[in-house]
Amino acid sequence: MTKDLYFFLTVCVVLLFIVMLASIRSGRKERVGQVVVAFVLLEVAALFIWMAYGLEISPLMDSNPATVPVGWAGALAVFAVYQLIRVWRGETPPDPKTGRIGKVLLTVVIVAACIVGIEYAGFYIATSGMIILMLLLLGEYRVKVLVLSPLGWSLFAWLCFEKLLRLGLPVGKFWM
Amino acid sequence: MEVFSHLYDGLAALAGARPFIIMVVGVIVGILGGAMPGISPSMAVALLLPFTFGMTPTMGIVMLCAIYLAANYGGSITAVIINTPGTPSAVVTAFDGYPLAQQGKAGWGLGISLIASVAGGFIGIAILILFAIPLAGLALKFWPAEYFALALMGLTTVASLGGGKWVESFVAVLLGLLLNTIGMDHMTGTSRFTFDIIRLYDGFSFVPALIGLFAISEVLDNVESFNFNMAKIEVADLKSVWPTVKDYMKLKWTIARAGILGTVIGIFPGAGGTIASFIAYDVEKRLSKEPETFGRGNPHGVAAAESANSSSVSGALVPLLALGIPGSASAAVLVGALMIHELRPGPELFTRHPLLVYTLFSSLLVSNVILLALGAFGSRLWIKVSLIPKRILYPFIFVFSMIGSYAVRSSLFDIGVCFGFGVLGWILNRYRYPVSPIVLGLVLGAMLETNLQMTLMMGGPSLFLTRPISALLLLLSVVLIAWPFIADMKARKKRQVQKSKGK
Numbered sequence: 001m002t003k004d005l006y007f008f009l010t011v012c013v014v015l016l017f018i019v020m021l022a023s024i025r026s027g028r029k030e031r032v033g034q035v036v037v038a039f040v041l042l043e044v045a046a047l048f049i050w051m052a053y054g055l056e057i058s059p060l061m062d063s064n065p066a067t068v069p070v071g072w073a074g075a076l077a078v079f080a081v082y083q084l085i086r087v088w089r090g091e092t093p094p095d096p097k098t099g100r101i102g103k104v105l106l107t108v109v110i111v112a113a114c115i116v117g118i119e120y121a122g123f124y125i126a127t128s129g130m131i132i133l134m135l136l137l138l139g140e141y142r143v144k145v146l147v148l149s150p151l152g153w154s155l156f157a158w159l160c161f162e163k164l165l166r167l168g169l170p171v172g173k174f175w176m
Numbered sequence: 177m178e179v180f181s182h183l184y185d186g187l188a189a190l191a192g193a194r195p196f197i198i199m200v201v202g203v204i205v206g207i208l209g210g211a212m213p214g215i216s217p218s219m220a221v222a223l224l225l226p227f228t229f230g231m232t233p234t235m236g237i238v239m240l241c242a243i244y245l246a247a248n249y250g251g252s253i254t255a256v257i258i259n260t261p262g263t264p265s266a267v268v269t270a271f272d273g274y275p276l277a278q279q280g281k282a283g284w285g286l287g288i289s290l291i292a293s294v295a296g297g298f299i300g301i302a303i304l305i306l307f308a309i310p311l312a313g314l315a316l317k318f319w320p321a322e323y324f325a326l327a328l329m330g331l332t333t334v335a336s337l338g339g340g341k342w343v344e345s346f347v348a349v350l351l352g353l354l355l356n357t358i359g360m361d362h363m364t365g366t367s368r369f370t371f372d373i374i375r376l377y378d379g380f381s382f383v384p385a386l387i388g389l390f391a392i393s394e395v396l397d398n399v400e401s402f403n404f405n406m407a408k409i410e411v412a413d414l415k416s417v418w419p420t421v422k423d424y425m426k427l428k429w430t431i432a433r434a435g436i437l438g439t440v441i442g443i444f445p446g447a448g449g450t451i452a453s454f455i456a457y458d459v460e461k462r463l464s465k466e467p468e469t470f471g472r473g474n475p476h477g478v479a480a481a482e483s484a485n486s487s488s489v490s491g492a493l494v495p496l497l498a499l500g501i502p503g504s505a506s507a508a509v510l511v512g513a514l515m516i517h518e519l520r521p522g523p524e525l526f527t528r529h530p531l532l533v534y535t536l537f538s539s540l541l542v543s544n545v546i547l548l549a550l551g552a553f554g555s556r557l558w559i560k561v562s563l564i565p566k567r568i569l570y571p572f573i574f575v576f577s578m579i580g581s582y583a584v585r586s587s588l589f590d591i592g593v594c595f596g597f598g599v600l601g602w603i604l605n606r607y608r609y610p611v612s613p614i615v616l617g618l619v620l621g622a623m624l625e626t627n628l629q630m631t632l633m634m635g636g637p638s639l640f641l642t643r644p645i646s647a648l649l650l651l652l653s654v655v656l657i658a659w660p661f662i663a664d665m666k667a668r669k670k671r672q673v674q675k676s677k678g679k
Contacts, residue, residue, distance in 0.1 A: 033606070033607055034607050034608075037603065037604070037607045037609070038347075041347060041351065044351075044354070045354070048354055048357075048369065051368075051369055052368070055366055055368060056366050057364075057366075064364075065361035065363070065364050065366040065368055067628075067629075067632075068357060068624075068625045068628060068629070069354065069357040069368060069369070072350055072353040072354045072357065073354055075346075075350050076347065076350040076351060076354055079343055079346045079347045079350060080347060082343055083343050083344070083347060086343065091668075092608070093608075095607065096606060096607075099400035099401045100399065100400050100401075101400065103399050103400070104396050104399050104400045104602070107396060107399050108396075108599060111574060111595055112595065114574075114578075115578075115588065115591050115592055115595060118578075118588060118591070119588055123579075123582075127575045127578065130571065130574065130575065131571045131572070131575060134570065134571035134574065135567065135568065135571055138399070138566070138567035138570060138571070139567050140565070140567045140568060145568065149568065149571070149572075153572065153575060157575075157579065160227075161226075161579060161583070164230065165226075165227070165229055165230040165583075166230065167226075167229070167579075167582075167583050167586070168586065169579075169582070170582075170588065
């Protein structure tokens, strides 16, 4: 199954690149994002259908665990194809203009690092670090705000979640 | 009479300082959440969900409903004062509210929006109580076939109401339904699409998914597009005169019409406050003897938009409480809240937990009164707080999202799920796919699947057609799916004819 899955995913990636190139070459550069999203959704539907046929079916049960996923995935595939046709024909508005993608990607990296950091450094240190980095990323350079925000947050989280709601927040592997 | 006695019991359950403080906090958070552009009512409810974990189920739901109710009013404050609607449904309020503020009548705009909101809220609550109870009684007689058909119709309504984005809405609903199939099959116990990840055996935890879709995706979207170095915002003069009782009385029929319309529209899944306020505004404009004054500061425009918007909240609670089908994105978050407290929304809620339902009804009435008091005396403060710079606000939304996701099962994996859904929501939103239908798909997926499989086991597919209500609902679903398709085809043909004529 795993080998087949990797093969399936490789084929999906290759097909996606072909479709992307085809849409650029055919003068649909301004809708390439929509083409990619609709095609990925079609591939997701195909993946679910393919995997559903590998599910174990108990002969003792009247119910089949593959019925519903295949139904939804089939319908998703139909609508994704219809959307691809609409995009290809130029019936949808062009892709939105790219904004501050760099900032979004940096935000994603910071948050992902924070999630990993929570496991090792603990909740308070990781989230405080994230708050400072995010503030700097979004253009807040006042030292007072940079210092008080994480401190205020840590105090609030400790009082509200640890003490009031009795939610044990992760302390981090480093400190255990 | 029995209803009044139950409502009295509900009110009695709210007696005491704790419930009162919970409602006041809910209303304050709701007003602030609604007033801050970039925070939607559903985001406010989702972010505050973890705070209800330590409360009793009733108090948790009461607080979230107070937030939901107040957030829809909060959006109008910034719409009137700085022409920046805090919520999508407050866009219509700004049409006439901001021109009023520009004419030096900011107090008029705020006063009318507050009174219309509160009055609309009361109309909505009255209709909720009148509709939800008999509807729940009827729903108790439903078989799984009817439940399946009902949930399917709810989802097709959501998608077909997507307007120009109907294909994207259908795709979003189906994606939500498909993602819901990940995990253990409820009937057979077979693990599906889990890739041997133990945390996925129970499927995606619902709360982190919806926090990601509503909060993280919206923040990422704002990070991409927002200008963080905005020029100083001009705040209208709040010292201006507020309307008198006589002035409010002139708007009574507008408020009543819009309130009823808003509640009815709110009942339809996916319609929500935005559509309700647009339609109510349009109706008032058509009925007005001076339609040309709409958009230039006509008080009837503000009253219609706000009354419809507020009453739609109670409308959205009708299908949620009576049938277990959320009528809006925020109502879908309430489903998550009920599930966390091991309560199943739907008709059984009325039979198994009647006190919870009637306490909720009573709390909506009380919260509306609190909203009136806080709205009247705190408008200056709400505006000040709503102007907190986004560059400071957004990092805190991230940490709140993290803690909210973690709190559900004390699992770091769930923080990852929240973040993953946030990125997915941002990408989909960027390319015009709405995220609310994904949430509704996730909410209703289990209900659809369980009832489908139960029906198949009870009597096979023919059971869907032999039971009249189920057959009717399925027929309606087919019409709702086919209708936008046909309309699209017709529009395409029309375009082609016009093109060929042009040549």
